[in-house]
Amino acid sequence: MADNKIGGGAQTPPPPGQKTSGGVNDSTLNSTVGVIVYDRSKNGSGDSVGPVTSSTSRTPPACWYAPKYTPAQLKATLEPIWEADSTGYQWDAEQRDRYVNGHPYKDFNEDKAGEGYWWSSYVNEDFPPGWDKCDKPIFWVDKGDPPPANIENAVTPKILAELAYNEVRVPGTKVTLAPADKTKVNLPTWAWLDGAKFKPVSVTASIPVLGISATTTAEPVSLKIDPGTPDAETYPASGVCEIKGGTIGEAYAKGRSDETPPCGVKYLRSSGTGSYPLKATITWKIHWTGTGNTGGNLPDGTFGATQDVVVQEIQAVNR
Structure with missing residues (x-):
């Protein structure tokens, strides 16, 4: 099972029914910076609408990286965790070193507020195989820049299209x-x-x-x-x-x-x-x-x- 520490990688699934579109509904994840917005106004309607079944063994995106926090939001998320000492001294120290002490980030990049976002993983709420593979720690991306080359699952229009596929609803077929x-x-x-x-x-x-x-x-x-x-x-x-x-x-x-x-x-x-x-x-x-x-x-x-x-x-x- 993946580590559920914030900043340390992918999270564990939430209890059934506690889902949000485009990410895990973790109480510590209060940011909606990069959450996917769906426009369903042109979807099918009526009492008997439903999702289509793919004609192939289609695999929807399991997880992806996208903006999740502003500098202030990341600070507000991580500092209470460190103060509670609930994740262990070693992990807390490593996180402080990474995001506060300049190795490689300093003071949550607060001096770059408005110039970019902290990116992290989002998980397909259906938790298909591979949902826990996006386990890289939170990283910074300036506005207008692509994510680092080693980030294989950075969100793209194609990923959005495949996720929108899951939201399509078509009318019933009673003839x-x-x-x-x-x-x-x-x-x-x-x-x-x-x-x-x-x-x-x-x-x-x-x-x-x-x-x-x-x-x-x-x-x-x-x-x-x-x-x-x-x-x-x-x-x-x-x-x-x-x-x-x-x-x-x-x-x-x-x-x-x-x-x-x-x-x-x-x-x-x-x-x-x-x-x-x-x-x-x-x-x-x-x-x-x-x-x-x-x-x-x-x-x-x-x-x-x-x-x-x-x-x-x-x-x-x-x-």
């Missing part, structure tokens, strides 16, 4: 069916989604003091229908309905009963006294743009929902 409540064996059933709800969504992550940001955008590209039983046929045969111009399938209209649905299903066997679990899954294409003309693609994401479909036998009348 409208015609016939609506119950369908019949061998009857083509139309399926569609409200195109107004299925448009690109995005989340922007930024660190204002650094002037960097990234926007991660998810765009719907296809709907996959899984009838919930092998005794069924889908339209098209692949079960994948392409999304065109924001339209997902076509709404059924009177007079089209003899047409083949552009998106739908035909059940070949009754569901008996039960129902079939039809699953509708949207694939979302995900990309990002960031400060400095940066950007690129991120792994596709999927989000689906299951709904019960009752299938009845067509009753024939014998004369």
Whole structure:
């Protein structure tokens, strides 16, 4: 387990529920200098929104370095710890030497207030593998300068984009069916989604003091229908309905009963006294743009929902 001393490296995870966006919710970490700010105003909305599932074994950033303290804030954070003598004389002495006595910093760099920030580690609040790898002691960076070359996990627009990916929420995928409540064996059933709800969504992550940001955008590209039983046929045969111009399938209209649905299903066997679990899954294409003309693609994401479909036998009348 990593050392949880301030200034000595990564911290241990907080108790469940005590998390903050972009860092560990440690009571001694009262600075929000470099905490990531999320703009979720263009996210999906509604009761059934949810996060996408990556189509690959995507590994989100586990930890990163960013500004955390002004000189006054670092002083206010470390001095009470030293005075309490809760971390041991040797560690306290080493810290004083590093941040006060000039080896390499003097008096918390108070003479450089307003010219830069103390940087330290932040941890992904989900604590993925590697969350404790950012264990370098707190270091100083002047405004406008890059962090030292030996800092591999310094925050970048790409890191912000990957963290924004975790915040993306997309609308639910319960499809409208015609016939609506119950369908019949061998009857083509139309399926569609409200195109107004299925448009690109995005989340922007930024660190204002650094002037960097990234926007991660998810765009719907296809709907996959899984009838919930092998005794069924889908339209098209692949079960994948392409999304065109924001339209997902076509709404059924009177007079089209003899047409083949552009998106739908035909059940070949009754569901008996039960129902079939039809699953509708949207694939979302995900990309990002960031400060400095940066950007690129991120792994596709999927989000689906299951709904019960009752299938009845067509009753024939014998004369």
